[in-house]
Amino acid sequence: MKMATCSLRERRRRETSREIQKTAIELALDLGLDEVTTDMISQRAGISARTFFNYYPNKIAAIAGDPPRFEGDYVEIFLSGAGPLTEDLKIFLSAHLRQVTFHPAMMDKFTQLLRQEPKVRDLHDIGLDGLRKDLARIIESRLPSPGVLTGQFLAQVLIGFIKILIEDWSAHPEDSLEQRLENRWPQFLAALKAITT
Numbered sequence: 001m002k003m004a005t006c007s008l009r010e011r012r013r014r015e016t017s018r019e020i021q022k023t024a025i026e027l028a029l030d031l032g033l034d035e036v037t038t039d040m041i042s043q044r045a046g047i048s049a050r051t052f053f054n055y056y057p058n059k060i061a062a063i064a065g066d067p068p069r070f071e072g073d074y075v076e077i078f079l080s081g082a083g084p085l086t087e088d089l090k091i092f093l094s095a096h097l098r099q100v101t102f103h104p105a106m107m108d109k110f111t112q113l114l115r116q117e118p119k120v121r122d123l124h125d126i127g128l129d130g131l132r133k134d135l136a137r138i139i140e141s142r143l144p145s146p147g148v149l150t151g152q153f154l155a156q157v158l159i160g161f162i163k164i165l166i167e168d169w170s171a172h173p174e175d176s177l178e179q180r181l182e183n184r185w186p187q188f189l190a191a192l193k194a195i196t197t
Contacts, residue, residue: 017055017099020045021065025109028063033117038062040121063113064123068099070134079142088142090185093162097177100166104173110169132159161188 023045027036038059038151040054056062062072074095100112114121132155161184170181 016047017066018052020047020052020055020062022106024059024062025106025113026186028059028107028113028117032121033063033113033125055110060119060123063110063117063120064127065110067124067127067131068096068130070138071191072094075138080159083119085142086189089139089158093158094178094181097162097165097181102175104121104170107166107170128159128163132156135159157192 020041024036024041027040027044031040036059038052039049041059041062042049045052050142052062072095074092077095078088078092081091100107114124132152135158136148136150136151136155139150139154165177165180165184168184169175169177177181
């Protein structure tokens with residue numbers, strides 16, 4: 001399960017994608033979703049309409065964005081790890097969270113739109129479902145014996161945990177997202193233990 005390191009071209013593509021998403025979020029909050037057009041987003045983002053459609057099919061998709069994928073060297077490090085699974089998972093998630101490029105204030109705006117706009121929330125949930133499936137496959141590959149249900153269960157609760165972390169961090173950005181993970185990890189493990197005792 002070899003994963004390639006992100007190329008410079010791919011990084012630039014992600015940056016443009018995020019800039020379009022930020023612009024779409026700000027316009028939707030300022031004007032209301034129904035008033036926003038793809039032309040408005042393109043103009044404010046400083047791109048052509050053609051470039052916009054190279055990234056997103058419509059304004060809803062632009063607002064929902066593309067969640068950071070589980071890819072890069074940190075996936076290989078996790079898969080080849082020999083330490084305790086819980087510790088390696090924490091390191092893996094910390095590396096993944098470094099891909100979150102939004103500042104807390106922008107993440108807070110995004111969270112507001114998810115609460116207000118069902119169409120955006122539904123599309124975002126589809127993206128999260130894809131992440132859950134990817135994470136389940138990665139965890140299954142790390143387990144010593146076939147562990148499809150274990151992988152699916154852990155992926156489900158870990159994606160939920162990440163969502164809680166990000167929402168908490170966006171509302172109270174006193175420390176970094178990675179530090180928030182470090183601080184909350186013992187509580188996460190205690191919650192898992194609570195259902196087995």
